[in-house]
Amino acid sequence: MMHQDSGIAGITGKAFIITGGQRGIGFAFACSLLKAGAKVGVLDLPEKPDTAFESVQKEYQDGCFYSRADVTDQQSLYGALETLSRSLGGIDGCVTAAGICIDKPFEEHTWIDFQKQSSVNGAGTFFTVQWVVERLKKAGKPGSILMIASQAARHVCPGHLLAAYASSKGGVLAFARNLAVELAGNGIRVNTISPGYIATEMNLSLARQRPELHEIFQNAPPLKRMGTVDDLIGGLLYLLSDSASYLTGVDLPIDGGMCVSVSNGR
């Protein structure tokens, strides 16, 4: 599936915007799409992306672009999307990976905590996708949209207190389902991935403050390990590719079996 020689229909030769792609899951996705022969335009918060991202950019000079943007700021977001789209010479879809997670008791959430998560995970996702869809429609092109939701939108995650985060990610699932139907007539497919406990800075920084989380990350999933970004790549390539051309509006939980064990109360 990952060979550049044979190519992956729907990915090789196409161009995708990735939000939050200078590190973590978004970065891993950018690398896989580049390896599969796609071009990527990444937007994220830092002025200069992570050094690992910079070395990939050197390797894929004509195929990998970066623009600083805050997805919660309309002007900043639209400016970066425009710049990246120009550099890419048009776009065929996007992956929304920009996200933040605040883990604390429900009563301790402030207005700002709630609004921050809603703006990054909710509005940032919504308006990125809206911009991309407008471009696809203007160009009369089909396309593929992939949003990163979360296992937190599907079940309660042991070890965490995620009332506001979960509600923002639940919004992403509902948004994606509605959009899938609204855009189906335009040949634009919309799907989501709901990752489980994946070893990125988002989770590892929480575990540095609460070491007991390591045990939960390893033992709560029926597959008895924490996930890695590599565990998500097959899903990314499948959902964006033409192999999934008859599939829209689905959520793919890649979570080591959490989706069935937690909902069954085990």
Ligand SMILES: NC(=O)c1ccc[n+]([C@@H]2O[C@H](COP(=O)([O-])OP(=O)(O)OC[C@H]3O[C@@H](n4cnc5c(N)ncnc54)[C@H](O)[C@@H]3O)[C@@H](O)[C@H]2O)c1
């Ligand atoms: N790591 C996990 O276990 C896990 C599980 C489920 C869902 N997710 C989701 O996957 C996505 C990627 O998370 P990750 O684990 O790679 O985390 P991460 O913290 O490593 O990466 C998130 C990226 O989003 C960027 N970002 C945050 N706020 C932004 C803003 N306002 N504008 C632009 N970019 C912004 C960050 O700078 C960062 O590069 C997130 O949406 C997260 O909620 C992660």
